Structures are given as C-alpha cells and as structure tokens.
Amino acid sequence: MSDTRITAYADALVALARAEGATSEVEDELFRFARALEGSDELRGTLADAGVPAARRIQIVEDLLGGRAGATTTSIVSLIVANGRVGELSQIVDEFVARSAGGRGEAVAEVRSAVALSDEQQRRLAEALTSRTGRPVTVRNVVDPTVLGGVVTQIGDTLLDGSVRTRLNQLRDAF
C-alpha cells in the first residue's frame, strides 16, 4: 500500500475516533490488536484470505474483539479487513497512533517487554521518556517473548534497547 493510502486511512481513523470522543481508548485497542495480529501468522493469513467471505472475516474480528474492545475499534478493524487491507493494518494503526498523539503534541513510544509493564511502570517510563525527549510521551506496551527480559523502546527514530536478547546477541558477537 502506498504511503498516501496509509496516511488517508490514518487521517480517517483520527477523525472517526475524535468524532466518537474515544481517541485514547481506540488508540490503545488498535495498537494492541495490531501487535497481536503481527504475532499470529494464522490470524493474519485468515483475515487476509480473499477466499474467505468478507462477512466471515468480519465475524471473526467481532468474535475476537467482542467484549475486549469498544464498538469504534471493532468497526475500524472490520472496515480494514473488509477492504482487504489486513496486510497494511499495522502500518495504518502505527500511523494513526502517531498522528493522534501528534495532534495532542505527544510522541508515541512503542515499548516491548517479555512481561507486561504495570500501569505504574508505564507512567514512570513515560515520565522518563518525556524528560528525555522534551515532549509528552505516550507509552504503548507490547508483550514480546522474544525480548526474553528487560525492555526495548522505539520512539521515533530512537531505539533504547535494554533487552536480555540484545545482551545475548552482543555476547555471541563478542566471540
């Protein structure tokens, strides 16, 4: 998908979330769904399979998100799936989150860790990152077992890697 189309989708999602008055909630839910989709080849393959009727794919989305996400988030994901843009869903969501946060004057930090950060830890990390970057930072935590331990933060073009995985890779490269 072209950057223009991703941007267009992101702009539309920002407008929709603002109209619904649930921007932060939609951001969080879409972000989590996008990361979950990235981690499941089977789910991604099923939702992207043109051989599966669109109604069936939308039903899968509703079954997955029902009770776990709001109606706005479910509708947005269903729209993207129905339009056959599952392959670009992560990019659309990342762009949406970045634009939405940018609209509030914030930066978005994607924080990967082997175990979920508590709300308190996310708050303190957001404060540390805010102090470091000089602008408000919204933390989006992604549980990623490949990290093994520690945390990896991607904020803009900056990568703050404190993962055990990277330490092990450095140890291996030192041989």
Add this chain to the structure above:
Amino acid sequence: MSPIFAAGNGFWLPHDPWEILWGSLAFFIIAFVLVKKAGPMIKTAFVGRSERIEATLNEATSERSAAEAERDGIKADLADSDAEATRIVAEARETAARVKADMIARAEADAVAVRERAVAEIAAARRAAQADLTAEVSRLASGAAEQVVHANLDDSTQQSLIESYIAQVGANN
C-alpha cells in the same frame, strides 16, 4: 726436274733475254700494281686487324677488370655474408638467452604466485574454518546461555530488569 730450275730448261734463268725482259717487266708491273693498289688495302687490313685486336684486348682487359671487380664484390659480399651470418647467429643466441631468461623468470614468478596463492587459500580456509568454528561455538554458547537465562528469568528478575531499565532511561536525561 728440280723445283729450283723454274725456267724448265735445266737452268736457273731462261735462255731468251726477251723472255727475261718481259718477264721482269711483267713482274715489276704486277709488283707496282700490287704495291700501289693492294698495299694500302693490306696495310689498312693489318691496321684494322691490329685495331680490332687492340680493341679486343682492351675489351678483354675491361671485362677482366669488371670480372675482377665483380669477384672482389662477391668476395666482399661473401665476407659481409659471413659477418651477417655471424651477427645473426650471435643475435639469435642472445635472443635465445634472453627468451630463456624471461621464461625462467616468468616460471619462477608463476611459481611464486602459485605458492603465494596456495598459502593465501590455505590461510583463508583456515580463517573460514576458525570463523565457522567460532560461530558454532558462539551459537552453542549463546544457546546455552539463553537457556540458562530463560530458566532464571522469573517474575522478580523480570521486574528487576524493567525497574533497572526505567531508572537508566531516567538517569540518562
């Protein structure tokens, strides 16, 4: 009759004086005519013959000189040919020696290059083997380390790592 008695009468002179007179007269007339008419012709013929002989001699002398010159030229050419042949042989020997030296030098250079290439290939193979071995050892070691780390990463360790990370991010401001 003896040939000395030309008169045919057994004497040296005929007996008739008129015969002697007429004979003498005829003789002198004929002699005069011969001297006057044939003499110049004979003289001319002798002179011409002498000139022809002289011309022939001169021509022969000239031809001889030319032949001698040609002989000398041939001798000189032969001498030059010998010198040329000697020069060519010397040059050929020099060329052969140079070619031989070049071939030996090239062969030695090739041998050195082959030897160096072989040494380089052996060194490269050794380095590759060492790199493969190191990579394999590294892979096994890191795999073992990962298993050990994974086994020891309980919740408290995870929380400790997260807290340490947050503290480090905050401290680097």
